[in-house]
Structures are given as structure tokens and as C-alpha cells.
Amino acid sequence: MIRRTLEEVEPRADAATAYFYALLFVQHPQLRDLFPASMDTQRDRLFRALLTAVRLSDEVDALTEYLSGLGRGHRKYGTLPEHYPAVGECLLGALAQYAPESWGPETEDAWVRAYTTISQAMIDAAAEDAQRAPAWWNAQIVSHELRTSQIAVITLRPDQPYPFLAGQYTSIETPWWPRVWRHYSFASSPRSDGLLTLHVKAVPTGWVSSALVHRARPGDVLRLGPPAGSMTVDHATESGLLCVGGGTGIAPIRALVEDVAQHGRARPVEVFYGARSDHDLYDLDTMMRLEQQHRWLSVRPVVATPPGSAFANALPGQLPDAVRQYGPWSAYDGYLSGPPGMIRSGVDALVASGVPADRIRHDSLAELLLSGERASE
Numbered sequence: 001m002i003r004r005t006l007e008e009v010e011p012r013a014d015a016a017t018a019y020f021y022a023l024l025f026v027q028h029p030q031l032r033d034l035f036p037a038s039m040d041t042q043r044d045r046l047f048r049a050l051l052t053a054v055r056l057s058d059e060v061d062a063l064t065e066y067l068s069g070l071g072r073g074h075r076k077y078g079t080l081p082e083h084y085p086a087v088g089e090c091l092l093g094a095l096a097q098y099a100p101e102s103w104g105p106e107t108e109d110a111w112v113r114a115y116t117t118i119s120q121a122m123i124d125a126a127a128e129d130a131q132r133a134p135a136w137w138n139a140q141i142v143s144h145e146l147r148t149s150q151i152a153v154i155t156l157r158p159d160q161p162y163p164f165l166a167g168q169y170t171s172i173e174t175p176w177w178p179r180v181w182r183h184y185s186f187a188s189s190p191r192s193d194g195l196l197t198l199h200v201k202a203v204p205t206g207w208v209s210s211a212l213v214h215r216a217r218p219g220d221v222l223r224l225g226p227p228a229g230s231m232t233v234d235h236a237t238e239s240g241l242l243c244v245g246g247g248t249g250i251a252p253i254r255a256l257v258e259d260v261a262q263h264g265r266a267r268p269v270e271v272f273y274g275a276r277s278d279h280d281l282y283d284l285d286t287m288m289r290l291e292q293q294h295r296w297l298s299v300r301p302v303v304a305t306p307p308g309s310a311f312a313n314a315l316p317g318q319l320p321d322a323v324r325q326y327g328p329w330s331a332y333d334g335y336l337s338g339p340p341g342m343i344r345s346g347v348d349a350l351v352a353s354g355v356p357a358d359r360i361r362h363d364s365l366a367e368l369l370l371s372g373e374r375a376s377e
């Protein structure tokens with residue numbers, strides 16, 4: 001019944017979510033302050049979250065993990081348990097309006113039960129998380145380095161220890177765009193001085209990324225949400241790591257390389273680092289330095305734009321083709337980070353080169369599409 005309702009709503013999901021938020025803000029105006037001034041991305045997030053929960057409904061562990069992450073992630077918005085019934089009531093109101101064919105007393109009952117279960121899982125996870133972690137961290141910018149006219153490497157000092165794993169990402173709110181949160185991957189593994197580094201590319205429509213690149217300065221304070229993401233190194237296996245990083249997607253790959261180095265057990269790590277032009281290979285020097293330090297590491301730049309690259313060893317073309325050319329990769333685990341199109345064709349290239357699909361890790365495509373500000377929207 002739940003699936004049938006969502007299928008009916010899907011073609012008009014934009015209108016249904018707009019209607020939902022209108023109901024919510026008219027009936028509970030005090031909740032408006034929890035949301036950003038512009039609701040565009042927000043609208044999309046709600047429907048995608050519902051679809052994800054429904055898609056995972058037969059996999060209890062994955063569903064619980066997803067909802068727990070969502071509940072923990074909502075703490076930074078100031079969400080409280082008493083907000084959930086108001087949201088549920090307006091959600092049901094919007095579904096009834098936009099799924100008239102499938103709506104009826106039984107469907108309504110199914111939605112009440114599903115929503116109660118979903119919200120309870122989120123409330124429980126948030127309460128548990130509140131025992132050990134703040135709702136958000138304040139982090140001061142301690143250095144801001146422009147690597148190209150559009151890419152900045154930003155180092156932050158959080159006000160409290162920030163536990164995370166190499167390969168994970170965080171969410172960031174800037175003082176210039178209140179309540180607009182965007183995701184950025186950490187560009188280094190956890191450090192003994194507690195500092196955190198991000199690579200940010202400004203894109204024309206990306207408010208947060210543009211502010212971070214062009215406006216932010218040392219001394220400014222950002223807010224960080226909790227760490228998230230499962231693109232982390234599996235230290236239980238001996239397999240090599242095949243890492244594919246496109247553009248600023250190289251950031252978490254660098255963190256993975258540092259993680260392998262710190263873990264002390266040499267495993268082959270093969271990095272393909274792709275960019276549109278030489279100029280965009282803004283972190284190549286660091287990657288090459290790491291390659292010189294570690295005999296188990298190999299770094300291959302891949303440059304899309306002809307004519308030939310100034311780097312003698314750069315491969316021409318797109319990342320997935322370069323990776324395929326050097327296969328087979330059946331003894332490797334795959335790690336992909338970059339634009340959504342690269343991840344999609346990268347997964348195909350890795351599978352075709354012998355990497356089992358269940359040994360390929362990347363961030364959720366839905367999340368990457370929603371928080372496309374990590375570089376391009």
C-alpha cells in the first residue's frame with residue numbers, strides 16, 4: 001500500500017512536497033525557522049528520503065542504519081521529538097491529496113504505522129547520539145588556500161574533538177547562508193592535531209561552495225554536522241585498493257591513502273586521478289609526493305582535454321576508460337569519488353574489469369546529486 005501511494009505521487013512529487021511544506025508552515029508556523037529560506041533542495045530531499053526508506057523496507061538492518069543516520073543528522077537542524085507528529089500529520093494530508101486513487105482508510109492506517117516506526121527510529125537514534133556527541137560542532141577556519149581560481153583547500157579547527165573515519169564526509173553550514181547545509185568529504189585521515197581539511201570547488205549556482213571559496217577567510221566559524229558515509233577502508237582484507245578520484249573527488253581518496261599508510265600494513269593502492277585539464281589537477285603534487293614516500297602506491301593522472309598534457313605520464317581521456325585499460329582488477333576493492341556520471345560509468349568499468357560489485361564503495365548517488373555543491377550542480 002505504501003509503495004502504491006508513492007508510485008502514484010512520484011510523477012507529481014514536486015507539487016506534493018510543495019503542498020506538504022505549505023501545510024506544515026501554515027499549520028505550524030513555528031517550524032518555518034528550522035528550514036532554509038530557499039526550499040528547493042529541501043523539497044527534493046524529503047521525497048528521496050521517503051523513497052529510500054521504502055526501498056529498504058525489506059532489509060531491516062540497512063533500513064535501521066539509514067533511519068538512524070537520518071535521525072542523528074537531524075539534530076543539527078534543531079529537530080525535537082515533538083516536531084515529528086506535526087510533520088506526520090501534514091505528510092498524510094499531502095499524500096491523501098496527491099494519491100487519491102490509492103488513498104483510503106487502510107492505506108492511511110499503513111502510513112500511520114510506517115511513519116510512526118520511521119519517526120521513532122529517528123527519535124531514538126538522535127537521543128542515543130545526544131549522550132555522546134554534540135548536535136553540531138563549531139569549527140574555525142585556520143587556513144584558506146586558493147589552489148585555482150575556483151578551488152580552495154580549507155583547514156578547520158573544531159571546538160571539540162571530531163571523530164570520523166578516512167573516506168567519510170561532513171555537512172557544513174556557513175554564516176552567510178543560514179540553515180543551508182552542504183556535504184564535503186574530508187581530504188585527510190584523522191590527524192593528531194585534530195585539524196580537518198576540505199577541498200571546495202565554487203560553482204556558479206552553488207551558494208555555499210562559492211561563499212567558502214570566495215568569501216571565507218581564516219577566523220570565520222562554520223558549523224559541522226556529524227560525519228557520514230561508508231566509503232572507508234576495509235582493514236579486514238588484504239586486497240589492494242583501486243581508487244578513482246575525479247576533480248575534487250580526489251579529496252577522500254587522499255584520506256584513504258593516508259589511512260592505509262597509518263595502518264602500517266602495505267597493500268597495493270592504485271590511484272587514478274582525473275581532471276578536465278592539467279590546470280585542474282590541483283592536488284597532483286601532494287599525490288605524487290605520497291607516491292614517492294610509499295612503494296605500494298601508484299598515482300596516474302588522467303586528463304580529459306587534448307592536446308597532450310604537460311605531465312609526461314598523464315593518460316588521455318576519461319577516468320573509466322583509463323581504469324579499464326589497466327585492468328583486470330579482480331584482486332582489488334574499488335573506491336570511487338567524483339561527479340555522479342563518473343561514479344555510474346566507473347562502477348560499470350570496475351565490474352567489467354573484474355571487481356565484484358559488492359567490493360565497490362562510493363557515496364550514495366542520491367546524496368551526491370542533492371548536495372552537488374561539492375563541485376557541480
Ligand SMILES: NC(=O)C1=CN([C@@H]2O[C@H](COP(=O)(O)OP(=O)(O)OC[C@H]3O[C@@H](n4cnc5c(N)ncnc54)[C@H](O)[C@@H]3O)[C@@H](O)[C@H]2O)C=CC1
Nearest residue numbers: 246247248249274275276318319337338339341342374375
Ligand atoms: N566522496 C565523493 O564522492 C566526492 C564527490 N565529489 C564530487 O566530485 C565532483 C567534482 O567535480 P569536478 O571537480 O568539476 O569534476 P569534473 O566534472 O571536472 O570531472 C573530473 C573527471 O571525472 C571524469 N568524469 C566526469 N564526468 C564523467 C562522466 N559522466 N563519465 C565518465 N567520467 C567522467 C573525467 O575523467 C573528468 O576529467 C562534484 O560533483 C562533487 O560533488 C567531490 C568530493 C567528494
